[in-house]
Amino acid sequence: MANTVDQLLEQVRENRIWRSIFRSGTGDSNLHKSLFVQQNVFLHLFSIKARKRTLEFSATWYLGAMTLGTFLILVITGILLMLYYHPSVPQAYADMKDLQFVVSSGVFLRNLHRWSAHAMVFLVFAHMFKVFYRGAYRPPREFNWVVGVVLLLVTLLLSYTGYLLPWDQLAYWAVTVGSNIASAVPVMGSKIRFLMLGGTAVNANALLRFYVLHCVILPLAAILFIAIHFWRIRKDGGIYAGEPAPEVESK
Amino acid sequence: MKDKLKSLWRFFFGDSARAFGSASLILLALLAISPAKDHFSQWRHYQKQYLHLIRGRADAVTLERHFQGGIQQIWIPEQQVTDRCTTCHLGLKEASLNDVSAVAFRKHPVIPHSLTEFGCTTCHRGQGAATTVEEAHSATEQWEQPLLRAKYIESGCGQCHLEKQTATPFLNQGRQLISTSGCTNCHTIKQADGTYIVPEDDPPSLKHVADKTTREWVYAWIKDPQAYASTATMPNYHLSDDDARDISAFIIAQSAPLEPPLQPVKADAKAPADPAAGTSLYGQSFCASCHAMQNAAGMLVGGNVGPELTGIGTKAKPEWLPDWVANPNHYDPATMMPHYRFDAAQVATLAGFLASKTEPDFLANVHLDPATPQQIEHGKRLVLENGCASCHEINGIKKPENFAPELSRIGSKPMSQLLFVEGVERSLPGYVSAKVRNPRAFGSSLKMPQFKLTPQQVDAITTALLALTDRAQTQPPAMRIASVQQTKYEPAGHAGQLMKDLRCFTCHMINGHGGDMAPDLTWEGTAVQRDWLTQFLKNPETLRPALIRRMPKFNLTEAEINSLADYMMTVYQTPQFDRDWLPVSEFTPATAEQGRQLFYSKFACQSCHIADFAKDKGYIGPALAGTGKRFNAAWVYHWLKDPQALRPGTIEPNQHMTDDEARALTAFLMSLKSTGSKEVAKK
Numbered sequence: 001m002a003n004t005v006d007q008l009l010e011q012v013r014e015n016r017i018w019r020s021i022f023r024s025g026t027g028d029s030n031l032h033k034s035l036f037v038q039q040n041v042f043l044h045l046f047s048i049k050a051r052k053r054t055l056e057f058s059a060t061w062y063l064g065a066m067t068l069g070t071f072l073i074l075v076i077t078g079i080l081l082m083l084y085y086h087p088s089v090p091q092a093y094a095d096m097k098d099l100q101f102v103v104s105s106g107v108f109l110r111n112l113h114r115w116s117a118h119a120m121v122f123l124v125f126a127h128m129f130k131v132f133y134r135g136a137y138r139p140p141r142e143f144n145w146v147v148g149v150v151l152l153l154v155t156l157l158l159s160y161t162g163y164l165l166p167w168d169q170l171a172y173w174a175v176t177v178g179s180n181i182a183s184a185v186p187v188m189g190s191k192i193r194f195l196m197l198g199g200t201a202v203n204a205n206a207l208l209r210f211y212v213l214h215c216v217i218l219p220l221a222a223i224l225f226i227a228i229h230f231w232r233i234r235k236d237g238g239i240y241a242g243e244p245a246p247e248v249e250s251k
Numbered sequence: 252m253k254d255k256l257k258s259l260w261r262f263f264f265g266d267s268a269r270a271f272g273s274a275s276l277i278l279l280a281l282l283a284i285s286p287a288k289d290h291f292s293q294w295r296h297y298q299k300q301y302l303h304l305i306r307g308r309a310d311a312v313t314l315e316r317h318f319q320g321g322i323q324q325i326w327i328p329e330q331q332v333t334d335r336c337t338t339c340h341l342g343l344k345e346a347s348l349n350d351v352s353a354v355a356f357r358k359h360p361v362i363p364h365s366l367t368e369f370g371c372t373t374c375h376r377g378q379g380a381a382t383t384v385e386e387a388h389s390a391t392e393q394w395e396q397p398l399l400r401a402k403y404i405e406s407g408c409g410q411c412h413l414e415k416q417t418a419t420p421f422l423n424q425g426r427q428l429i430s431t432s433g434c435t436n437c438h439t440i441k442q443a444d445g446t447y448i449v450p451e452d453d454p455p456s457l458k459h460v461a462d463k464t465t466r467e468w469v470y471a472w473i474k475d476p477q478a479y480a481s482t483a484t485m486p487n488y489h490l491s492d493d494d495a496r497d498i499s500a501f502i503i504a505q506s507a508p509l510e511p512p513l514q515p516v517k518a519d520a521k522a523p524a525d526p527a528a529g530t531s532l533y534g535q536s537f538c539a540s541c542h543a544m545q546n547a548a549g550m551l552v553g554g555n556v557g558p559e560l561t562g563i564g565t566k567a568k569p570e571w572l573p574d575w576v577a578n579p580n581h582y583d584p585a586t587m588m589p590h591y592r593f594d595a596a597q598v599a600t601l602a603g604f605l606a607s608k609t610e611p612d613f614l615a616n617v618h619l620d621p622a623t624p625q626q627i628e629h630g631k632r633l634v635l636e637n638g639c640a641s642c643h644e645i646n647g648i649k650k651p652e653n654f655a656p657e658l659s660r661i662g663s664k665p666m667s668q669l670l671f672v673e674g675v676e677r678s679l680p681g682y683v684s685a686k687v688r689n690p691r692a693f694g695s696s697l698k699m700p701q702f703k704l705t706p707q708q709v710d711a712i713t714t715a716l717l718a719l720t721d722r723a724q725t726q727p728p729a730m731r732i733a734s735v736q737q738t739k740y741e742p743a744g745h746a747g748q749l750m751k752d753l754r755c756f757t758c759h760m761i762n763g764h765g766g767d768m769a770p771d772l773t774w775e776g777t778a779v780q781r782d783w784l785t786q787f788l789k790n791p792e793t794l795r796p797a798l799i800r801r802m803p804k805f806n807l808t809e810a811e812i813n814s815l816a817d818y819m820m821t822v823y824q825t826p827q828f829d830r831d832w833l834p835v836s837e838f839t840p841a842t843a844e845q846g847r848q849l850f851y852s853k854f855a856c857q858s859c860h861i862a863d864f865a866k867d868k869g870y871i872g873p874a875l876a877g878t879g880k881r882f883n884a885a886w887v888y889h890w891l892k893d894p895q896a897l898r899p900g901t902i903e904p905n906q907h908m909t910d911d912e913a914r915a916l917t918a919f920l921m922s923l924k925s926t927g928s929k930e931v932a933k934k
Contacts, residue, residue, distance in 0.1 A: 090331070094380065097333075097378075098380065100380075100381075101381055101382040101383070101386070102335070102380075102382065104286070105285040105286060105289060108285035168393065169667070
């Protein structure tokens with residue numbers, strides 16, 4: 001039985017289509033393994049090898065992985081929510097009501113998106129604290145720390161832009177306050193506010209802008225920086241596993 | 252126990268394969284919660300109940316054919332209506348379900364609108380999108396408009412119907428009260444059709460008030476207007492003694508003497524006039540058509556157009572009364588009171604009669620020292636603060652603009668903008684009615700005074716205010732039925748001057764301008780014969796025996812009467828037909844007899860009208876015994892054919908007579924030429 005399955009799998013792997021996609025072919029040698037990783041766009045972001053210590057719970061508390069998990073949930077539920085949502089006034093709020101009252105599992109979908117967003121913000125912070133207090137930000141990983149900070153900002157902006165979309169009182173005033181804070185910037189404050197809202201008040205244009213930011217620009221930015229972040233883990237020698245601090249060069 | 256738990260843990264999470272399997276099962280169970288909730292939703296439960304209900308009924312087959320499962324909705328995008336109420340309320344259109352005890356499934360009462368064209372929340376409020384009882388009916392954090400209480404339901408009609416509708420008496424009453432209580436002196440109310448609710452409380456000008464009354468009376472009056480006259484329109488400001496003292500000082504100090512000045516009462520005229528003569532002149536002049544007065548039994552008798560006169564002798568100065576009775580225009584050119592042509596003796600009699608109507612208790616405890624400049628200055632400040640000039644004309648004080656908040660959209664005011672106090676129901680209707688009922692409960696510093704309103708009147712005003720919604724203001728104009736506004740019609744020439752002097756428009760409506768107490772005279776020239784009109788103006792007889800309010804006798808001169816009659820006969824003609832279109836000479840006694848039969852048998856006109864004072868007892872409509880002298884045959888004929896075409900809103904029913912029937916009845920009515928009233932017939 002087991003032999004039959006193995007034979008079948010072997011046949012599939014030898015298949016021409018399979019080989020055209022995964023060029024490394026079959027085999028257990030180190031070369032095969034490393035080629036398999038290197039030639040896969042997703043896997044090549046990760047290290048070829050990982051130290052066993054870094055895979056233990058205590059090493060990372062899996063905070064980064066969980067952040068990625070929430071991000072994936074958010075992407076999937078977000079796309080589903082987009083099927084029911086019009087970024088227009090006052091239809092946006094009516095769409096919330098439809099999700100609540102007539103869409104099958106609509107409440108579940110919306111709540112999943114909302115709580116995952118809260119969880120992601122929390123996990124991003126937890127992840128950063130863990131990295132900071134363990135000293136994992138130190139060279140050679142200092143650039144990845146910077147990428148992480150950018151990702152923090154993107155996460156917060158995603159959270160903030162998503163806040164307006166239900167178009168309820170809470171959303172309206174949160175964004176009114178937020179945009180007023182932006183207008184406190186010296187010299188160009190009111191211009192920034194105008195740019196943010198697409199006008200002088202929180203209205204249809206602001207809703208559309210926040211929608212585009214939330215659903216297109218910021219997710220693309222997040223995906224781009226996540227890719228760089230993961231790729232840099234590999235390039236910086238894998239996940240930090242408690243190496244001694246590098247000596248500070250003094251001149 | 253501990254071992255047992257341990258082994259259980261090991262069974263589910265002992266190794267990674269078991270842990271993965273268990274975690275997957277738990278996740279699957281969690282994911283199943285949401286679809287399960289959908290499946291066991293409230294609306295499905297109600298639909299099952301409905302099906303159960305109709306299956307037990309005789310017309311189950313028809314009802315089941317009408318039934319559609321799943322979420323139902325009435326969707327009217329241009330009005331932003333998405334009402335899913337019909338998901339549970341399944342029997343709204345089923346005529347046979349009007350006896351069902353469960354309100355949810357009962358048929359909707361008959362209304363002139365189709366439910367699918369207007370939706371539910373348009374009138375009932377609540378959350379139309381919701382599919383659960385709690386969310387649809389109650390105020391929640393995400394939806395602040397709960398279902399409207401049934402007593403305010405006419406406010407829904409008022410959003411589109413700005414005109415008076417017989418089906419909405421409560422709403423009409425509320426609008427009328429807003430107008431007659433003078434709410435809109437301070438609050439602006441712009442209706443959806445762009446018109447404003449005009450105040451009709453007719454507050455008196457205070458320009459010459461010191462000529463009319465004393466400072467003591469002003470003091471006691473502003474302290475508590477209803478203590479002087481229970482029907483007083485003026486609200487109670489709950490003024491302190493000092494504030495009332497200072498306001499009265501200022502009001503009197505600002506008063507300018509009349510030009511020419513009032514004649515002091517002569518010593519010899521002070522002799523008490525014959526009380527019976529005064530009473531009968533008061534009666535003959537039909538003062539009670541407009542003014543109320545308490546009779547010996549303490550009952551109020553009379554109309555509410557003018558102020559109550561129970562205590563007029565306490566209020567008015569003795570030299571003011573004769574001047575006013577002789578010609579009200581002298582004191583107040585804008586008054587609604589007609590200028591009766593009384594002779595000097597009549598003036599003295601009536602003034603003496605009125606002066607004898609006192610309420611001595613009212614001023615019993617009022618003792619005011621002469622006003623100091625400080626008091627007057629303080630009084631001025633109080634007058635400005637309380638907005639007295641919003642209603643009254645006061646020398647030296649400008650009418651404040653927008654003294655109180657505008658109420659044009661009060662029916663949609665967000666809850667976040669309302670401040671509630673204890674004991675007030677936390678809802679918009681609760682807030683509005685509490686504010687109308689007792690404004691000072693919201694803080695003693697609030698300026699709005701206390702109006703004297705019954706609970707039913709408060710609800711009526713609340714209903715009218717709740718009709719002023721965002722929806723009313725923003726809906727397409729085609730949805731709106733505009734309010735009927737008074738025109739600015741003014742008759743021209745000498746007769747016009749006369750009609751203004753006699754204040755015909757206080758009671759009569761002509762060309763859309765005037766009051767509704769007496770008949771509309773727009774087409775009076777077509778309706779009546781000139782001889783009758785002159786006779787009537789000379790001595791108005793009793794046309795409607797059941798009414799207390801009747802046309803007064805103005806003591807007009809021959810020339811004045813001719814001038815009025817000429818004008819009315821020439822100008823107030825209907826374009827619908829010619830006055831002389833049906834000459835009386837065409838009628839034969841036979842037709843008249845045929846008409847008599849119709850009058851008494853087929854149409855039973857005697858139920859409401861009197862054709863013969865000796866026989867008939869109909870008191871609802873006007874007596875018709877003098878029709879042949881009063882009306883033109885053409886008018887009578889057309890009136891019988893279609894009364895509403897000649898006078899919209901008249902209660903005379905349209906009997907849908909044939910041409911011959913109408914002609915016969917006209918012949919009969921035109922043969923009635925009794926001159927007198929019932930009293931004459933008795934003699």
